[in-house]
Amino acid sequence: MEGNFEQDNVREITRRIAELRDACGYSQDEFAQKLGIDPQVYHAYEQNASAIPVSLICNIANLCGVELSEIMTGISAKLHTLQIVRSGEAKSMKRYPGYRLEDLAHRFANKTMQPIMVTILPNDPPAPLVSHGGQEFNYVLEGSIELRWGEKSFVLEAGDSVYFDPVHEHGQRCVGEKPARFLTIIAE
Structure with a gap:
């Protein structure tokens, strides 16, 4: 049961990353290029987020201009003003x-x-x-x-x-x- 919960949580993170990539207007290959990683490796990350390094998630947050917590939790920070x-x-x-x-x-x-x-x-x-x-x-x-x-x-x-x-x-x-x-x- 616990394993399923963790896997569901990881799937949600993957889904948020894919949505964020789409919202920023990047294809998977363009996104991989911007992140400086092999497109095949990035494709695998989007399909199976359990292998995605936290350092890469930090780079994705920086590239897309969102807080790391937004990707990890799905909750937007409320400290923002403009x-x-x-x-x-x-x-x-x-x-x-x-x-x-x-x-x-x-x-x-x-x-x-x-x-x-x-x-x-x-x-x-x-x-x-x-x-x-x-x-x-x-x-x-x-x-x-x-x-x-x-x-x-x-x-x-x-x-x-x-x-x-x-x-x-x-x-x-x-x-x-x-x-x-x-x-x-x-x-x-």
């Missing part, structure tokens, strides 16, 4: 301490959400920095915006998204010569 996902570049997410995009539905479950469509013109003055409770998700539809978040500043293009803790002062402004439109969802 993540930017670049359009079409899932395999090279610009990751700050932040939630994975696929966690968004879970994080917004059973919350009151307030979706707002925002248009900012190139000559609009920067909005004052604000803070509020809840969680905020922005998805840029057109143009480019600069997100100021605490002491940091990020430029987001059409198709980019960001999820963050709005308790830190933040604000958005248009950058570029075309109007910027983005969808913002605030969940309390």
Whole structure:
């Protein structure tokens, strides 16, 4: 019985690794190449995780920008506050301490959400920095915006998204010569 439990646990780790690889947009061969191991060896690891070295799992966590505990337990860390996902570049997410995009539905479950469509013109003055409770998700539809978040500043293009803790002062402004439109969802 104990052996079955351990084997089931190992299968879950393997499943999470394969899902993470898919979410980052890698084939098995590409992933093996990024990890610096023989593709046949990696294929065997995904089929039978009992042989996978913990050091390799650490390398996978680093490559995909997740905590080792997320792979081992399936539970996302809650210490994160901001993540930017670049359009079409899932395999090279610009990751700050932040939630994975696929966690968004879970994080917004059973919350009151307030979706707002925002248009900012190139000559609009920067909005004052604000803070509020809840969680905020922005998805840029057109143009480019600069997100100021605490002491940091990020430029987001059409198709980019960001999820963050709005308790830190933040604000958005248009950058570029075309109007910027983005969808913002605030969940309390």
